[in-house]
Amino acid sequence: VTAPALSRRRALGLALATGGGALLSRPLPGRAADPSDAELLTRAVEIEQRATFAYSEALRALVFDRRTTRLVEAMHEQELEHVEGLGRALRRLGRRPPVEPLELRGLERALAGGQRRFLAFALAREAGAVRFYREALGQLRRPGLLPGVASVMANRGQHMAVLRRALGRDPVPLAVETGEL
Amino acid sequence: VSGGGEHPGHTRRSLLAATGVAAAGLAACGDDDGDGRAGRELDAVLMNIALDSEHALVAAYAAGVRRLRGRSRRTARAFLAHEREHVRIVAREVRRLGGKPHEAKLPEDYRRGYPALERQGDVLRFLVDLEGAAVRAYQDALPKLSSPRLRRLAGSLATTEAEHSSILLAAAGRSPLPEAFVTGKS
Numbered sequence A: 001v002t003a004p005a006l007s008r009r010r011a012l013g014l015a016l017a018t019g020g021g022a023l024l025s026r027p028l029p030g031r032a033a034d035p036s037d038a039e040l041l042t043r044a045v046e047i048e049q050r051a052t053f054a055y056s057e058a059l060r061a062l063v064f065d066r067r068t069t070r071l072v073e074a075m076h077e078q079e080l081e082h083v084e085g086l087g088r089a090l091r092r093l094g095r096r097p098p099v100e101p102l103e104l105r106g107l108e109r110a111l112a113g114g115q116r117r118f119l120a121f122a123l124a125r126e127a128g129a130v131r132f133y134r135e136a137l138g139q140l141r142r143p144g145l146l147p148g149v150a151s152v153m154a155n156r157g158q159h160m161a162v163l164r165r166a167l168g169r170d171p172v173p174l175a176v177e178t179g180e181l
Numbered sequence B: 001v002s003g004g005g006e007h008p009g010h011t012r013r014s015l016l017a018a019t020g021v022a023a024a025g026l027a028a029c030g031d032d033d034g035d036g037r038a039g040r041e042l043d044a045v046l047m048n049i050a051l052d053s054e055h056a057l058v059a060a061y062a063a064g065v066r067r068l069r070g071r072s073r074r075t076a077r078a079f080l081a082h083e084r085e086h087v088r089i090v091a092r093e094v095r096r097l098g099g100k101p102h103e104a105k106l107p108e109d110y111r112r113g114y115p116a117l118e119r120q121g122d123v124l125r126f127l128v129d130l131e132g133a134a135v136r137a138y139q140d141a142l143p144k145l146s147s148p149r150l151r152r153l154a155g156s157l158a159t160t161e162a163e164h165s166s167i168l169l170a171a172a173g174r175s176p177l178p179e180a181f182v183t184g185k186s
Helices: A003-022 A037-061 A066-092 A107-112 A115-139 A143-166 B012-019 B023-029 B037-067 B070-096 B107-111 B120-144 B148-171
Strands: none
Touching (some): A037 A143, A066 A143, A115 B148, A143 B148, B037 B148, B120 B148
């Protein structure tokens, strides 16, 4: 990773964080039953922490082929950036990021099944993340948070595409990505 | 991530004024971010801007697919079908909001703005650039879209364009995952 790339990524993460506070006085209309922005960001950080944990454990436990190793490493690094960017946005709202997970349901079995089984597990987790972010875009009240959250969602969609291809499936099977498997 | 919250270069008011939409309605509603008439009219303007990006993608894939070979050609054909579906979906949303969907320009009008597309790599790079522009159009629209349903749709369409971009990058021999925050600006 080059230094300019790192600084650009930090800037993007920072923009996501500061976007949350930019339009506090002009919230989007929402339903009373919707979760608050802080609740949504807390859930988002949890989702990203779990993805980071899953990819980290897989890189430690499995021997992937060379191309898949590069993909899993890239996805792991990107999830870490999401944790950082979303966590910063959450702190701007006065909340502390949740505690990082020590285990993940289904992960152990997926790892025991080898590369293909883990990639299918990862694809299901990525799809769940896309579904979450899609719903969040309709619920967030602070307009400034929306582009940043959408940029994370788009990246998770890209993870889905490369995972589908690695599994020998159509990488983009539908014209509208909703996170359905 | 253009996280400042305001549309880069545009405000809600300037977008409506520039397109001549609902000046009276906008004046009546002031800074209304709600889902009233002004909100729907602005949503139609924003979706029409996104529709322009989708039309451009259809034209570019239609022109580019002939210059691609093998797997890249099959991929481009599949993505062209997606873009045509996006045009149908977004145009339907504009009509539902009471607007008139923008028509596509003539193919030669699009072609005049194309770079040289002689080699497969040229085509793939150009398509990646246009997919990025579509991602930007949707993400720029998000803070101003009053309808939660349209925000979800915009997020889904931007994500699909990002997926296309990833597969096109791989076809061009580049990393399919170049950035953690996909803004279409790199």
